[in-house]
Amino acid sequence: MIGALRRWAERHTEQSRYSPVGIAFHWIMAFLVLAQLLIGWYASLLPSGGDKLLTYQAHSAVGLPILLLAIGRLFWRMIIPGPVNDADRGGWQTQAAYLTHYLFYICFFGLPLSGWVMWSALGEPAPLRLAGVIPWPTLPLHSLSTEAQYRLLAAAEETHHILILLLVALIPLHVGAALKHHFWDRHDVLRGMLPEVPDWEDPRGGSKHRPREAGLPQQ
Numbered sequence: 713m714i715g716a717l718r719r720w721a722e723r724h725t726e727q728s729r730y731s732p733v734g735i736a737f738h739w740i741m742a743f744l745v746l747a748q749l750l751i752g753w754y755a756s757l758l759p760s761g762g763d764k765l766l767t768y769q770a771h772s773a774v775g776l777p778i779l780l781l782a783i784g785r786l787f788w789r790m791i792i793p794g795p796v797n798d799a800d801r802g803g804w805q806t807q808a809a810y811l812t813h814y815l816f817y818i819c820f821f822g823l824p825l826s827g828w829v830m831w832s833a834l835g836e837p838a839p840l841r842l843a844g845v846i847p848w849p850t851l852p853l854h855s856l857s858t859e860a861q862y863r864l865l866a867a868a869e870e871t872h873h874i875l876i877l878l879l880v881a882l883i884p885l886h887v888g889a890a891l892k893h894h895f896w897d898r899h900d901v902l903r904g905m906l907p908e909v910p911d912w913e914d915p916r917g918g919s920k921h922r923p924r925e926a927g928l929p930q931q
Contacts, residue, residue, distance in 0.1 A: 714791050725795040729904040734794065737785040738905055741820070744778050748823075749880070765838055772831060773844035779824035780842075786817065797900050805889075812886055819879045826872040833865035834858070 721731040730738070751774065755767040831840060832851035840848040853861055894902040 718792060721792045725793070728795045728797040728900045730794060731792060733788060734785075734792065735905055735907070737781060737788060741778060741781050741785065744774055744781070745820075745879070745883075748774050748778065749876075752876070769838055769841075770844065772827060773841055775824045775827050776840070776842045776848055778820060779828075782817065782820035782824075785820075795904055797904055809889065812882060812889075815878060815882055816886070819875050819882070822875045823872060823879070826868040826875065829853075829868035830865060830872065833861045833868065 721733075724731045748771065751767060751771045755764060755771055758764040758767060828840075828851060832853050835854070840850060842848045853864065856864070890902045890905075893899040
């Protein structure tokens with residue numbers, strides 16, 4: 713089965729494109745992460761009470777799918793390698809791109825997990841539900857002492873806040889790099905992560921994509 717999946721994905725990666733599954737993972741997670749940042753920011757502005765708790769419940773309902781999608785995306789990348797595109801030319805930009813992706817994965821796993829710990833420590837404030845529908849268990853922290861639970865809660869909160877700041881810094885860097893590759897370098901990085909459409913320069917669908925040559929003006 714894995715061999716069949718790889719052969720199917722190669723039809724896309726051979727054209728320097730991500731597979732439709734990889735594209736779906738990327739854009740669904742991008743939407744959920746942006747929604748999480750907005751919901752979390754809004755919740756932080758609310759006074760303590762029922763509205764704040766409901767907003768945090770919505771926050772957790774979105775965070776749990778991000779955790780599952782991160783697991784699925786990592787597994788998919790392990791069995792289906794991404795395409796080799798214009799950005800894979802070596803040098804500091806390629807290394808920076810790899811580092812950025814590793815840091816994104818740390819956020820994708822660390823934020824939901826630390827939030828799960830926060831929700832479970834010292835007793836759950838309300839039931840956890842995946843996507844607001846499917847019941848989700850809390851972590852079995854009740855056997856720990858109250859002092860240990862407080863320490864775990866404090867560590868989870870600090871980790872959560874640090875990873876939020878990291879994510880907020882990574883997103884504009886990632887978007888800015890993608891736009892630079894597309895509009896300045898004329899690389900195929902962004903094209904490979906967008907739905908496949910015929911090249912606008914060629915009605916027959918043939919690409920006239922030409923990466924920018926270093927030091928040479930473009931006509």
